[in-house]
Amino acid sequence: MAAEPERGPLPFEPKRKRKKAADQPAPARGQKAASRPQSFRNRPDTQIPEVVSRRMLKRMLVFSGIPTSLGVAAFFLSYFLLVRHIAELPNVAVFLTTLGCFGLGVLGLSYGALSASWDEQAPGELLGIQEFRDNFGRLTQAWRDSRKARQSRTDKES
Structure with missing residues (x-):
């Protein structure tokens, strides 16, 4: 297996890791933690670029729209066949067919977002299989890092 090339940060990834607030006392259970400042939401490095957002939307429409449309078409076709x-057709067959198509539509939403290239300059592949692998890897790594950070915070509080 070839060594993976060094990956650069994406446009909407934070430039640096957050510093741990060791000198600030943890808020009491009854108190609400201070919300993020308004300026955090408006920072350009925390937003998804417009090009990437549109690319995700197009893929989500295709990968969820086709199965959902097929589910609706299957339902109306089975109704037409039964009325005429x-x-x-057994009701269970119609139910499972439409449910399967709608389920694929829901999965298509996630796949559409994860299979889009998150790099502004690279449009990505047609099906986005490699982009899905890369983005899903980033997502699972972020989950692991978040879990470790949460675990270390709870260990320090104990």
């Missing part, structure tokens, strides 16, 4: 007495 062309075919006798």
Whole structure:
């Protein structure tokens, strides 16, 4: 297996890790933690670039729109076949077919967002299989880092 090339940060990834607030006391259970300042939401490095956002939206529409449309079409087709007495379909078959198509539509939303290239200059592949692998890897790594940070905070509080 070839060594993976060094990856650069994405445009909306934070430039540095957050510093731990060791000198600030933890808020009491009854108190609400201070919310993030308004300026945090408006910083350009924390926002998804417009190009990437549109790319995600297009993929989500395709990967969720097609299965959802097929689910609706299957439902109306089965209704037409039953009303015209062309075919006798069991209710369970109609239910499972439409449920499967709608389920694929929901999965298509996630796949559409994760299969889009998160790099502004690289449009990515047609199906986005490599981009999905890269982005899912980043997502799982962020989950692990978050879990470790949360675990270390709870260990320090104990």
